[in-house]
Each structure stands twice: as structure tokens, then as C-alpha cells.
Amino acid sequence: MFYALANSRPANSWRVVFTVLLSLLLVLSLAACSTTKEEPTPEPETTTVTVSGPAGEVPTIEFDEPFEFVSPVTEVLWEGSGEKVQEGDWVMLHMYALNPETGDEIRNDYTGLPQAYVFSPKTIGSELYNSLVELPFGSRIMHVSQDKDVTQILVVDMLPARSVADPRPVDKALPEVSYEENGKPIVSVGKKLTKPHELVVQHLKSGSGLQVDEKAQVLVHIAATTWSDSKEFYSTWEKDAGPIRFKVGVDKVIAGLDQALVGVPVGSQIMVIIPPELGFGQTNSDLAKETLVYVVDVLAATTVPEK
Template sequence: MRRRAAAALVVPLSALMLGASSCGVIPEDWRTPAFLKSDEEQLDERLPTATGPVGEEPEVSFPDIDPPKEQISGVVHKGEGESELVRSDDMLLVDIVDYDWTGKGKTEKVQSTYETGAPMLLQLGQMTEELTADLIDQPVGSRVVYVFPPSDPTTGQPSEEGTTSVSVLDIRGRYGKGDVVPGEQTTDGGGDLPTAADAGRAMPDITIPDADPPKELETVELVEGEGPEVESGQQLVVQYTGVTWNDGEVFDSTWTRDGTPATFAIGVGQVIQGWDEGLVGQKVGSRVMLVIPEDLAYGENAEASGSPAGTLVFVVDILGAVDTQPAPEPSDQPEASAEPEASASPDGE
């Protein structure tokens, strides 16, 4: 549960691919027959090769040519199995390795999520068709190589000057609409706490008991997950529904947004305190009911800020927990300006 419903979803992506998609479309000059669709059997011979198993950093070899002047891409390894095909509205868990390609035989690795140990979450619905064409309908475990020619940083248009960028993207997992944890629900709660029967792939029906709400945070494990424990600072991928204790009415739910999973950082104050305290330490794959007292939710002035008041009850499916990228190392270069930069608020506004 975000602090405000209007908070924007932050989608982590390599700086390279962000730059290529910042204008919303690939420039016309880049739309050439060299852009290969994923169902074509033959790859453009100008594409670098990337070998080794998905899940390990690939060995990348570049052809002995000058970098291409247009954007090209292709699936260089197809994952096994057809049960985990990527859909156009999925969120993907990926590893990315980026290279600069400055000339014939001149390449340099820029960054690798394999080295940082922190894969990325990509929301395909927020990316351009040119970037997602080689991802959609591919099985998890596939590998895609992208080549981006230089572009003007101010206009996003192709430029004769600059560096060609190469991204090798490994699809490690996917999260889709309506996804829930796979385990069996062993309890519905109850007693002096709410009940939430297993609703399958539908929004859970949370029933509030005829009792006073607890004064302390209560955590009930409805489904016991088998994954690793959630750690502070990770990005969680969840389905959730929240109701108020006072009337049992739903005030927020991923199910009212077509069952699209939500993602946010946990344990760092991005969400209400009851979530930070109640979800850190839970296992991925768990379904957890949280009963959060007012002081760990939105506080006594919740209504004034348009937030739900009093004790809140959530049912949360923990679909995934992803380590975040480490903060960039401080630069030794002097700052260009003494003017302070505007900082974003914790909820992205």
C-alpha cells in the first residue's frame, strides 16, 4: 500500500534503454529492415553474439565491423517451455549487461546487473513497441540483444556523433495480471481477527469480526511461502486488498486495477509503517493478512489528507522480492552548478 494512491510506479531500467525510449517512439531514421522481429529465424549478422546460460553473465563477442547506424535487435537464445510466455502487459524480472561500442574492435562494458547482484523489474506496458517486440511471446529464460546507435541527448534523434550502445537482456521471470501465490491457504484467520477465505485468482473477501480492533500490529500467515525472506530495501511485487476495520469497505486493491501486481520498496519508509514492519521477514510466496493500528497506518489526521482512517486490514500476496541497484559511487568531478537540485518526494510526486 503506497502512501498515496496517486504515487507513480517507478520502473527500474538500464539508463541505456531509458534513453532509447525517452521520446516515446524510436526515431523514423532507426526504423529499418535491420530491426528484426522475434519470430524471424535469421539474425542480423551485425548483432553481437552472447553465449552462456541465462542466469549467468553472458560472454559477448562483437563482429569485426564499425557499429551499425540503425537500431537492430534479436532473440539470440530462446528459453525452454511454453508455459511461461511473456505477455504484453507483464512485469519482467531481467538481468541486463550494457556495453559501449565506439568503433571497429572498440568496446567497453558499462554495467552489469550480474555484477551488482540486483536484477531489474521492467513494466512492458511503459515501454515502446520497438523495445518489447522481441520480448512478447518469448519464454522465460530467453535472451535478447539490442543495438542502439548514437542519439542527440536533447532531441533523441539519431546523431553522427556519440557512442553506440549494446544491451544484452536475460528474461529471468515474469509477473502477470491475476497472478497469486501458488501455495495452499492453511488458515482464514478468524477469532478476534478478520477472516479472508481463499478466493483463488479473485479479490479476497475480508470479513471484520464484531470486536474491537487490536492495539498492536497483527500478522497472520494465510499461505506459507517457500521462497527467501523479504529483506529491507528490496522491491516487492505484490497483489493486495485493503479494507477499513470500521466498516469493512475496500479502499484500495490491485484487483480493482485488473489484477496488475504492484511494486514498491519495503522497509525504507516508502509505504506505511505497518507494511514495513509486517512484511520484512516474510517469505516470498506467502499470503499475509496484516491488521494495522492507526498509529502504524495513516495516523489520526488520515481523513484530513484523504487517506483511510483508523485500523486497516490488508491481505497481501508476496509474488517476488528483488534486490535494488546499489547507489552510484560519488563522482570526483566538480559540480557544474552551485544551485541546489529539486528532490522528489518519497512517494514519487
């Protein structure tokens, strides 16, 4: 009897317990709803921009008007098929930029020779460097930015500043050419080789670009060595140097180099052996009696207007 009395409850007490539990569940449900995070509203994107046209030509840029800049945007328009660019590589950048708010052209490298740079944040700027790093050569990007309230749409084609054509067989009677990691050629003249007395032009790599005409502007990398001791006396491959540009056939370089470049396709690498009379033979230079070995990467050339 005692046990029965101890475990029995009045009916009203069960109603009280049920009401308390129901209230507690309601409070917990409301608390859970109040802590649910709302989805962030996506930020508006920059006005749609479309870029068309092949590499090597001025790109066509189309966009909605009026153009509204919201935030910087970088887009890889296509990836090239070359090796990935690494810091310290020599690169050529074709750049085209316009102000979409005014329609003014800010920069156009496609009407002449491209610019060559050592690939680093210091030389091309950290923003452009970060947009291009780890991309393969032959890639094109678009970068939309704003500086001091001036908006610009920039299109950049990135090309290697060295010949990447397939190697060709080289006559064993000519000097050997090896390469450093960045592509710089190193010439070694064997002691048993017979020194030629006429101009020799050997294609080490044959490009497929525009052929260099007389009076064309060219952009070239050069490594120049003396035949007598394989000593390099001139190079554009150093970080503080860089590819040089000049007009063919106007006495800007030695005669042997002028003659050798005519007809060479852009993208080629040639070895030119130059006797003294086509080199520095008519000067007071220490190289006046030397036969010279030039390895030349033909990076770019302009067309010569028809007469």
C-alpha cells in the same frame, strides 16, 4: 500408283527436316538455361555472440573481435517454465546491455531491483515487445541492435511481477482472497469473522527466494482493503500505478507492513492484517480507526551488506 507417289519424299527433304528439328531443340535448350534463376547469396550474419551465466546474475557476454554489426538479431537463449506472457500482464525485466565496439556497459539492472512494466508495445517498446511476446515467464533473450551508430548487445530476463508460488492453506477465520485474470488479489471479509487486535501475517504463497532483511530495498505489489467493508483503498495493480519500492524499517510505510515483511522469502504472497495502532492510528487519516487487510506480493529484494 498414285498413292505411292503421293506419300514418297526425296531423301534430301528428310535431311532438311532433321536439321530444322535439331536446331529448334538447341534453341529451346539454350532458352531454358538462360531462364534458370541463380541461388541468392546468403547475407553475412552478425558476429558470433555467446551469453552465459544463470538467471538473476549479471550475464557473461563473449564475442569475436573486432565486432561487426550487420543486421539486428534476436535469439531466445532459453525458454522459461512459466505461463506465456500476455499483453497487459505485469512483468519484471532484468536487463543488461553493453557496447561491443567499445566495451562500455550501457545498462545493468542486476545490481539492484528489476524494473516492472505493464507488458505492451507502448511501455517497453515495440522491438522488445515483439522479441518477448508469447514467450513463457522465466525466459531469457539476447538482442543485438544498432541505433545512431551505437551498437548494443542486450540480454533480458523476463519474470512475472506477481507471486507464482503454490498456494498454501488459509485459516478459515481470515478473509478470503480471490484473483483477477492478471493476478490482482481481491479481498472479501466475511461479516461473521472476528476482527483480530494484533498483527496477523498469513502466507498465501511461499516463495523460495532471498529472505527480506530489515533495511533491505524491496519491490512489492500491494492491494489494501478495509476490514469493516472490504473496500479497497489502495492498489499498485492498476496500469497507471505499478509495484512500489522502498527500504524496510525506515518509516516509509506503516509499521505493520514493515514488521510483516522481515523474513519473508522473495516470491511469496502474504496477507497482513494490521490493527489501527500499527496502521494509521496516530494520524489524521480517515483510516485512523480502521483495521487494514494488505495482500502483498514480494517481487524482489536487495541484500543488506554485512557490518
